[in-house]
Amino acid sequence: IAGITQAPTSQILAAGRRMTLRCTQDMRHNAMYWYRQDLGLGLRLIHYSNTAGTTGKGEVPDGYSVSRANTDDFPLTLASAVPSQTSVYFCASSEGGHNEQFFGPGTRLTVL
C-alpha cells in the first residue's frame, strides 16, 4: 500500500441497509478525516480523529459513526442508509496541525 486507500470504489445500496466504508493509510499519520462531497457544495467534514483511540464530530455527523482502533484504519459506518447520504465520500489523513491532508481515491455511494 502506498498512501491512503478506500474501499469499495463504488456501491449502490438499498435504503435502510447498513454499510461500512473502509479507509487505510500507511503513512503513520496521526489525524484522519471523513468528508462527503456533493455537487455545488464544498467538502463537508463528517467525523475526524486526531489520534488513534479518539474521534470527533464534524459539520455533518448525523447518521454516521466512526472508530479509530489503530493508527492505520478509520472506517465510516452508515447504520441505516437514507437517499440523502448519496454522495462521494473521501477519507484523508495528515500529520495534524497545519500540515496538508492527503486524500484517498473516494467511494461513490448511491442510496436508493
Next chain:
Amino acid sequence: GQNIDQPTEMTATEGAIVQINCTYQTSGFNGLFWYQQHAGEAPTFLSYNVLDGLEEKGRFSSFLSRSKGYSYLLLKELQMKDSASYLCASSDSNYQLIWGAGTKLIIKP
C-alpha cells in the same frame, strides 16, 4: 460564522495567466490551503499560506492577505492539463478545514 467564497467557474486560454480568488471568514484562522481536483479524482495539495504575501511554486503562486480575509491562486503558462476544479480551504482554530465549493477552471486552446 465561518464562510468561504470563490467563483463557481472560470474560463481561460492555453498559455495565458488566470487568477482564482477566495475570500474567507474563519474563527481562529490558522492558514489557507489550495487544492486541485480533476474530475472524478481526489483533491491534491497545491499550496499553504499562513503569513501575508506571495508564495511561488513553479507555474503556481498563492497569495494571502489576513487583514482582508483574501487569497488568490495564480496559474501561469496555462496548459490543458490545468483544467480542473480548484478548492480553497481555510484552517480554523482547531486546524479543521472549512472548504469552498471550488472553482471549475476551463482551459480553451
